Amino acid sequence: MIEFWYEFASTYSYPAAMRIERVAEEAGVAVAWRPFLLGPLFHAQQGLTDSPFNVFPVKGQYMWRDVERICEDEGLPLTHPSQFPRNGLLAARVAIAGLEDGWTAGFSKKVYEANFVADLDISKAEVLEPLIAEAGGAPLAALEAANSAEVKAALKDNVEQAKARGVFGSPSFITADGELFWGNDRLEQALDWAQRHTTREHA
Amino acid sequence: MIEFWYEFASTYSYPAAMRIERVAEEAGVAVAWRPFLLGPLFHAQQGLTDSPFNVFPVKGQYMWRDVERICEDEGLPLTHPSQFPRNGLLAARVAIAGLEDGWTAGFSKKVYEANFVADLDISKAEVLEPLIAEAGGAPLAALEAANSAEVKAALKDNVEQAKARGVFGSPSFITADGELFWGNDRLEQALDWAQRHTTREHA
Numbered sequence: 001m002i003e004f005w006y007e008f009a010s011t012y013s014y015p016a017a018m019r020i021e022r023v024a025e026e027a028g029v030a031v032a033w034r035p036f037l038l039g040p041l042f043h044a045q046q047g048l049t050d051s052p053f054n055v056f057p058v059k060g061q062y063m064w065r066d067v068e069r070i071c072e073d074e075g076l077p078l079t080h081p082s083q084f085p086r087n088g089l090l091a092a093r094v095a096i097a098g099l100e101d102g103w104t105a106g107f108s109k110k111v112y113e114a115n116f117v118a119d120l121d122i123s124k125a126e127v128l129e130p131l132i133a134e135a136g137g138a139p140l141a142a143l144e145a146a147n148s149a150e151v152k153a154a155l156k157d158n159v160e161q162a163k164a165r166g167v168f169g170s171p172s173f174i175t176a177d178g179e180l181f182w183g184n185d186r187l188e189q190a191l192d193w194a195q196r197h198t199t200r201e202h203a
Numbered sequence: 204m205i206e207f208w209y210e211f212a213s214t215y216s217y218p219a220a221m222r223i224e225r226v227a228e229e230a231g232v233a234v235a236w237r238p239f240l241l242g243p244l245f246h247a248q249q250g251l252t253d254s255p256f257n258v259f260p261v262k263g264q265y266m267w268r269d270v271e272r273i274c275e276d277e278g279l280p281l282t283h284p285s286q287f288p289r290n291g292l293l294a295a296r297v298a299i300a301g302l303e304d305g306w307t308a309g310f311s312k313k314v315y316e317a318n319f320v321a322d323l324d325i326s327k328a329e330v331l332e333p334l335i336a337e338a339g340g341a342p343l344a345a346l347e348a349a350n351s352a353e354v355k356a357a358l359k360d361n362v363e364q365a366k367a368r369g370v371f372g373s374p375s376f377i378t379a380d381g382e383l384f385w386g387n388d389r390l391e392q393a394l395d396w397a398q399r400h401t402t403r404e405h406a
Contacts, residue, residue: 045261058248058371062385069392168261182265185388189272 001030002194003174005162006108007038008088008095008122009051010170011067014112015074016184017171021105027191033104035092036158038170045168051085070184077117086115087123089155090146094128096154097145098137106135204233205397206377208365209311210241211291211298211325212254213373214270217315218277219387220374224308230394236307238298239361240291241373248371254288273387280320289318290326292358293349297331299357300348301340309338 004020006013024031042048053060064080071078091111098104110131114120120127129139145151162172166180173181173190177197181190207223209216227234245251256263267283274281294314301307313334317323323330332342348354365375369383376384376393380400384393 046259056249056371058369062369062371062383065383066385166261166265168259168265180265180268182269 001032001176002190003032003034005034005036005158005167005170005172005174007036007170008091008108008111008115009085010038011053011063011084011116012070012184013171014078014116015067015070015076016187017109017112018076019074020187023187024191027195029191029194031105033095033099033108034158034162035088035095035104035108035155036162036167036170037089037092037155040159041163041168044163054084079117079119081115081119083121086121089123090125091122091128093146093151093155094132094142096151096158097142097148098132098135101137103132103135103137107131107137110134204235204379205393206235206237208237208239208361208370208373208375208377210239210373211294211311211314211318212288213241214256214266214287214319215273215387216374217281217319218270218273218279219390220312220315221279222277223390226390227394230398232394232397234308236298236302236311237361237365238295238307238311238358239365239370239373240295240358243362244366244371247366257287282320282322284318284322286324289324292326293328294325294331296349296354296358297335297345299361300345300351300354301335301338304340306335306338306340310334310340313337 002024004016006017020031042052046052048055051060053063068078088111095104095108095111098107111122111128114127114131115122122128125143129143132139132142165174165178167174167182169182171182171184171187173187175181175190175194175197179190179193179197181187181193205227207219209220223234245255249255251258254263256266271281291314298307298311298314301310314325314331317330317334318325325331328346332346335342335345368377368381370377370385372385374385374387374390376390378384378393378397378400382393382396382400384390384396
């Protein structure tokens, strides 16, 4: 098993989300989807109140070109969103609400497409509703659950867990034995590690 | 051809330097070694006066673990240096002085081993002298050249060039058509790009 830690505003998490099920299945490794928020981590760890790609334009310029190349190689469409980063708070709560009924992965991929292909404002409930339905969830019930104290606490807990386990970017992958890998380009290495170190999982 | 832009203090540049000749030869791509200094870029672009891996410990902790894994996969020894980052100014000047006589690559690899395996202070002339000799250069003449106005200006020019071309980290690879790739893990992609886009080189 590997945990897939992802933030909906994160550009590199878009190709990771779109391909993780395929490559993990090929590797025979299960994926646990762990939505979290990067904003609180950027602030606590680096004193940032905006994406580092906005704060440091030279890194931002490279990132957009790099993501373009990655998406081209993966055959994924990409639109430079008119707003970046977008607020993924509600979407992350909805993703957590979907875990019990198994539509989190499908919903999450649709949110990434809404943000990075259709250029939609994923912070809005009316944008998320059809995505929940397309992923097999019940939109109104899901949004109600997303606004419950339980789900809000679960997301906060994910953010705290991420911080405690050394996460500082998205996507991140954590194996069952606690090994952390950061970046879409580390997904294969994380899966390989998970295959080679299964002790705790089978213990 | 690809340009290999590297700073001697940079951890990820160590495995890149050790493997670039092998993988570039396999790809049929020539490598131009371009020593530069990252400090002035970190300061100008991000306001940093120390390595981001020191300024942001959570990133530093991950980086050391990540580099450990990379070196293990590559069969490269790694010692966490007792001083990080080390001052690579003199070594970069020596590397430039060696270009004409063709010992820059060999010398540069020895400097990385001195820094990240033998844990030696690469800022010191007496540390660099034997490395120059082992790479086929004449130590005293090389150090004299390294301290010449011409070589000092050439290194400054490299730093300015790096800045102008969007470099913000090390290692970076730039293809003949100006495509920038950042990171040891992008070396294969850069070589692939160089193979597929040779128009300008052959024009």
